[in-house]
Amino acid sequence: MTSRPRIVLFGPFDRHNLGDLLFAQVVRALLPKRDLGYAGLARCDLRALGGVATQALSELIQDQAPLNLIHAGGETLSCEAWEAAAMLLPPEDARAAAARYAMATPDEQQRWAKTQLGIDLRAPYVLPKQLFHRPGVFVHNAVGGIALAERGPDFQTEVAASLRSADFVGVRDHMSQATLARHGVSAVLMPDAAVMVQALFGARIALHAQTGEAARVRAACAAGYVAAQFSLDFADAATLRALAAALDQLHLQTGFTIVLFRAGAAPLHDDLAMYRSLAARMHHKPLIFESLQVWDICTLIAHSRLFCGSSLHGRIVALAYGLPRVSVPPPTLVPGQASKIAAMIETWEPDHRATLAEMNGLAHAAQLALSLAPASQQALAASLCAHYQAGFRQWHALLE
Numbered sequence: 001m002t003s004r005p006r007i008v009l010f011g012p013f014d015r016h017n018l019g020d021l022l023f024a025q026v027v028r029a030l031l032p033k034r035d036l037g038y039a040g041l042a043r044c045d046l047r048a049l050g051g052v053a054t055q056a057l058s059e060l061i062q063d064q065a066p067l068n069l070i071h072a073g074g075e076t077l078s079c080e081a082w083e084a085a086a087m088l089l090p091p092e093d094a095r096a097a098a099a100r101y102a103m104a105t106p107d108e109q110q111r112w113a114k115t116q117l118g119i120d121l122r123a124p125y126v127l128p129k130q131l132f133h134r135p136g137v138f139v140h141n142a143v144g145g146i147a148l149a150e151r152g153p154d155f156q157t158e159v160a161a162s163l164r165s166a167d168f169v170g171v172r173d174h175m176s177q178a179t180l181a182r183h184g185v186s187a188v189l190m191p192d193a194a195v196m197v198q199a200l201f202g203a204r205i206a207l208h209a210q211t212g213e214a215a216r217v218r219a220a221c222a223a224g225y226v227a228a229q230f231s232l233d234f235a236d237a238a239t240l241r242a243l244a245a246a247l248d249q250l251h252l253q254t255g256f257t258i259v260l261f262r263a264g265a266a267p268l269h270d271d272l273a274m275y276r277s278l279a280a281r282m283h284h285k286p287l288i289f290e291s292l293q294v295w296d297i298c299t300l301i302a303h304s305r306l307f308c309g310s311s312l313h314g315r316i317v318a319l320a321y322g323l324p325r326v327s328v329p330p331p332t333l334v335p336g337q338a339s340k341i342a343a344m345i346e347t348w349e350p351d352h353r354a355t356l357a358e359m360n361g362l363a364h365a366a367q368l369a370l371s372l373a374p375a376s377q378q379a380l381a382a383s384l385c386a387h388y389q390a391g392f393r394q395w396h397a398l399l400e
Helices: 019-030 079-086 091-102 107-118 153-164 174-182 193-208 212-220 237-254 274-279 294-302 313-319 336-347 350-355 360-370 374-399
Strands: 008-011 036-038 053-056 065-070 133-142 169-172 225-229 257-260 304-311 326-327
Touching: 008 019, 019 036, 019 193, 019 294, 019 313, 065 107, 091 107, 091 174, 133 374, 169 174, 169 374, 174 336, 193 294, 193 313, 193 336, 193 374, 212 294, 225 237, 225 313, 237 257, 237 274, 237 360, 257 274, 294 313, 304 313, 304 360, 313 326, 313 336, 313 374, 326 360, 336 350, 350 360
Parallel strands: 008 036, 008 065, 036 053, 065 133, 133 169, 225 257, 225 304, 304 326
Antiparallel strands: none
């Protein structure tokens, strides 16, 4: 009797970012009887923070055994190799590499990325079957590519060719679906995998609420709190002053304590020093939540009265719990960053467009979000779970 091919989940699980780490957990929970491997662009072990231990892609492609590969999720279709390589460096080195190679030619970017990653792909999170010795079923599970149309023609050609070799392509927003259609790639529309967090991990998250930093925050905030997250895009002094004023206004309006947390500690994501600088500019003194454990972060959001911030997955975890949420785009937009939140809202929660607001509109957007009926929010969360499961069933059937 021939054994089934090994299943490997592939994604940016080799760096700390809430959504990326949750993708692996969601897919693992949905495949409980399968022996899974995990791969990223680098070897890394984030199990202590609720993540997984990854094998480096450069090692995985040497494997001679039959292989089914699941691209587990994320904004993978438009991530360039040099950007991915920079994110795997120590923070100071990452900042220097990002500054240097953002100004380089595509060929210079690619040569450097190849030396860092050990592979020669412009789009390293979109893997072609021919890269492997004995490829089986290849799946893209609710991935995104908002900025794909802005990439160079060679990059777009590579992505489209790799996707045509896949057995299932699921995308998480209409914009990515339309871009792929223009390249002749048919994609199934399905929500981001993180919509499953409450359904799959509600009991685990409830347990985390009883101890540790999350329990201390709950005890200190008897009147309720806002789970607030802002990336390093907000770090300049003028932006911090404006953000401090907006959060002070939000506190005065709601009476809720502001609790600042990191949704990602990978380079160029979120930063404690920025939060301390932000707190020093506020009249209301916020709490700073320091844990980077994935289930602690989910617990903090799940027990909040409101999520506000720039993280897509902070918003999605709040959505999964039927909670009010406000998204604030970075003042200087990183290509694709703000638009992927807008695309998600437009695709899956169009009645919530007003909850995507600039800093000076944060308090008003929060008021609107808090006024929405809880029952309708729970219904939306359940609907998105059902949509995700429908897409999952399609690709899961290919593995049987």
